Amino acid sequence: MTARAKNLTLLHTALGVRSLYDSVCFCNRCGLCTSACPAYQENPLEPNSPRGRNQAMRLFLEGKLKGKEHRAALRALLTSCSLCGKCIRVCPGQIPTPKHMLEFRRLLNFQLLPVSLFYLLRLRGTAPRLFNFMVHTGLWANRLKMLSLFAVIPGMGWLKHTCEILPKQTPKPFNAPLQTHPNFIYLPSLEAEFFLPEVAYNSYFLAAKKHRVVVWKNTASGLFEYLYGDIRFAQKTLRSLILRHQYTGNGSLPLLCDNIDVYHFLKQAPQLFEEFPSWQEKAHHFAQHIVFITDILPKRFKNRTRFEKPILLMPSSILESADTALKTAPQILQTLFKKNFVECGYKQDYAIAAGYGFVRGSHANAYQLQAVRTVAQNQAQTVFVLSGLAALELGYSLRRFYPSARVRHIADLNG
């Protein structure tokens, strides 16, 4: 029996299932993607362009480029891709370059996060209780201002990373009442659970208006494993999530996500099981029950006046390009705020506001500044985003460079 592949060999693209090599070869080198890529806009070099990335991967797959010999250059090439997916939207062949880059990372065994941070975050999927304990230990150490002291102790290096994934001030933890006979599941994202409880509360209450909601606390979606690890880790995590969904309400309950990236990942669950026919049907069934905040947002809100105008939407997302969630969000805001809702213009469209695909490399600040520039150009006062992580990262940059604007998660419309 052959070992399972560490990377995906079959990809679900906008134009059907293709092998990884086929998908890469569909790049015609027309260069239209260069106009959309934030990395290329910042530094117009070929390795920073989606075209260059695809060509590099093609050379690698054809054996013309050795990973070991060009490790540093390939690492720079891979980290320059923020997986924002803007290139897919302009590509004539809708080539999923971000997906190629994820597989390229796996093929090259690149570890883009600090090792102890990677293992700490992986614990959320493998040992959620231990993860919870470790995070809270870090939280207390931080509160006692002894984090750096503990972190130097051999074997306690992970402690300093708990600080990286925790907010500066301790938020009130998100606690939802228990529900009997639930008919709706809410899967809070990592950031909603630990950093931005208001997003979790808003998402929960939006769902709880009409449904009996059960909250799956401290449950990994598998997105982290998919982005940073071996594909087998992601498959394992996703399998347990699918099974849990199957056993809750006979697998017929909608599963709400508050993060657009998690939503897109779960929607693509069948892709991860393309080579496992027995899991295909289950994954398809599971993907059909995934909903995003925009699907449950009511059409009218009483308190919409409390948002400062003009309003801007930055629907930055990885993994998927043309999805209904990205289309419905602007429609909702347009209906709510009418003329006060500013549509992004050429090039600013879907400007990157960071998210799960974000690798903190040398490009990080540049991308953030591009997003800030877009906000400033539109003179927006309130910026809506579809992911908590994007809200955190963009919020940090806006506070620094354009403090008059505030970032809100779309769930905050609930108040």
Added chain:
Amino acid sequence: MKLTPRIKKEFAHIVGPANVQTDALSLSLYAYDCALSRTQPDGVIQVTHAYQIAPLLRICSKYHIPFVVRASATNHAGSCTALRGGVILNVTALNRILRIDTQAGFAVVEPGVITGNLQAALAPLGYFYAPDPASSFSCTIGGNLAQNASGARCMKYGGTLNHVLQAQVVLADGTEVSLSRTQGGPDIIGLLAGSEGTLGVFTQLTVKILPIPKHIQTFLVTFPSLAQSIQAVTTLAARGIIPRCVEAMDKTTLRAVEDFSHAGYPTDVEALLILELDGTPAQIKKESLVLGKICREHGAQKLIPAKTEQERLQLWRGRQSAYAAMARLSPNVMVGDGTVPRSQLPTALNRVQQILQHSPLKAGLLFHAGDGNFHPHILFDQRNNFQTRTASQLLQQILKVCVQEQGSISGEHGVGVEKRALMACQYDGGTLTAMARIKHALDPQHLSNPLKILPQHFLEKARPSVLLSSEEDALQQQLRTWKKEHTSFVIVGQNSKLKTKEKNVLSSRSLNQLLEIDTANYTVTAQAGIELSTLCAALKKAKLYSILPNTKGTLGGLFCSGILPAFYAHVLGIRALLPDGTTISYGGKFMKNAAGYPLTRLWAGSQGTFGLVTQLTFQVFAQKQKPVACLPFQPAAPNEIWTRLQRTLQGVL
């Protein structure tokens, strides 16, 4: 050649060590453009400031290092590949818009500015830059000029070469030259347009900008056959209506586009036209009525006007996504670019369709119907050798059909390396020799984008020279005699401007025939010695108009003296004799030509320094043209490029 540490150090001294790349990954990623060819350079230099180019080229010249200038590399001709190795000068970082002057109507830009970015900067000011290549969101202005790109609006506004007013150029040996359209002499900017970086490097460009028309009306017209749609466009032009854009699609492309973009195109028709008129509301209304009538006369099935701006954009969305619609069907799309005279378009398309029908590969046709430029999109997989070979052969066959139908192998994509061999089908030995001499004059070491445009051993493969008339033959003999005797001479028309008293004067007076008035293509072919008054009378009789003034002098004299620069853009074809008697035959009745150096521009305003123009083909119109005042004649001050060209073309190598 490998770059030695010493050379690398010298390059690094100018651009910084980080901007000189020689690692295998960088070299692989700068080995391609949008065409099939792929060749690795020896180094990649990231140019960050325009002033770095001249010293870089001096180093290249010193060490005989070939170089290729590369911007977005979106061309379909293989113009950006380093065939002889050497270095790639990546100028994408030169992307600053330096100045926009709406009052004087120009913008100063660096060559790496993305065309779409310039449009975006001009739009809020109520202005636009007329050339609009389909890849305008990714291609650069410098690249557009180097390839002489145009686009859908070309029929009304012309290609990139008509929209550049000034240019800063660095020649292959590092000589910096400042060129302007107002400085007199030959139209060197026009000559460098379409040179694909083989003659020099643009470092700064001043481009013309125009106010955005306030009123635009777009129509979608369907026809039962492709030929009828083309005939309708020809009649439209014949009646003097020049639409802003005329785009056409065949059935295959139409279906692919509709499946992809859902633009609302009817799919049960054989051909579709998208026509756009601009101007004053009254003018648009008047032209719309004529347009509707003409389309119905030619069997149009549906004529749908766009009622709102949204509908207009919806119609264009389909057209703009045509490439995308085809690209998703196959890993590779080979985009051809043939041009024929408008009247030959139905015949040419018929022949092309027959070729495509017998081919194992799927292909669609898309064309700028207004200027006889069509783009076959051939779908293939580059990994499959048979398919790649078939696609290349198919394209060659199609382009040969264009040449047989008195057209050109390239209307706007350029020649590069992909169509290089076909240049010998289009041009005779004399014309190709002249192009080779131009290259030699400006780049004697053959370092600037070497081995492009001109085919190898072209003298053996070139098509036979055109048959000269008895008068031309006599003049050629005279030139050869003088060349043999090393006698100097002066070229004149009626000698009305130069008023020379030289002993040896070569006059074009004997060439005084009006050869053809083509009312299908709206072109006139006349010998250069024809008097302007005679020509104007003949045009008046045929109810045709041009911008030529009814003054003293000859057609050739007016063209070569440089007193009417506005006329240059109207000249489509030229026949000339070089000072050593070599015959040149360039262009024809087709509206666009990006195959080789634009030789019409070499003689425009050349004041007899490059030989004698014997015949000109130029555009005429059915509508009255605004009279253009002639400039006073004065000998132009020579510049570096003119002097070098003069020396080489006169045979002093």
